[in-house]
Structures are given as C-alpha cells and as structure tokens.
Amino acid sequence: MADADSSADKVWPTGLTEEQSEEIHRHLIQGTQIFGFIAALAHLFAYIYSPWLK
C-alpha cells in the first residue's frame, strides 16, 4: 500500500504537487546559474578594466 504522502497527485499546503514544486525549483536554479554567470563575467571585466584590487 502506497504511503499517502508520497502520492504524486497529493496537493500540499502551498497548493502545489511534487511535480510542480520540482519544476519551480528547476527554473529558480537555472535563473540563479545564469545570474551567477553574468555576475562572474561582470566581476572579471571590473577586475580587468578598473583599479579594483590593484
């Protein structure tokens, strides 16, 4: 007998299913990675073209 909490169709207190929660999280992680990459690039340019750390 399957545990009621592990059901894929169960709607949790936030109103989401496990699948929906995973999807939101996937997008959030991807956005964070893109933001991080752009920020790293910006810091590299700042290091090269400004007196920062010199």
Next chain:
Amino acid sequence: MIYGKLWLVVRPTVGIPLFLGAVAVGSFAVHVALLTNTTWVKKFLNGAAPAATAAIEDSAQRMAAAPPTLVLPAQTVKQ
C-alpha cells in the same frame, strides 16, 4: 533535484520574492559599501581629471574653428 520539494511547504509567492529580494539587497549593500568606504570607486567613475578634459575640449574647439586648408609645396604649382 536537491530541495526540489521546498515549494510544497513554502508558498512560491512568498519564497521567490524573498529570495530575489535578499539577492538584490545583498548585492546593492556590497556596492554601496564599496562606494562609501573606498576612494578609488568615486575617482574611477568620475573619469579623467577636469584639467585634462578641459584641454581636450579646447583643442577640439580650435580644430572646429579653423577648417583644414590645403597648402601645396612651391614646386608643384605651375604657372
């Protein structure tokens, strides 16, 4: 994905703005702290010294006032 079930217990309408807001406030605070606690950021953003800028502008104005003229060497002029 690790922590993928977070949004089952935290409402995305609360958690996502909180997360993005924390990132925005944190990064803004770091840059404001840099601007207020160092001297070089302000100097760098101000660009070149005013004296050097004035000299460049003066030179550009003189170039604009006197249009270029063509002066031929004497031997190339035939009469």
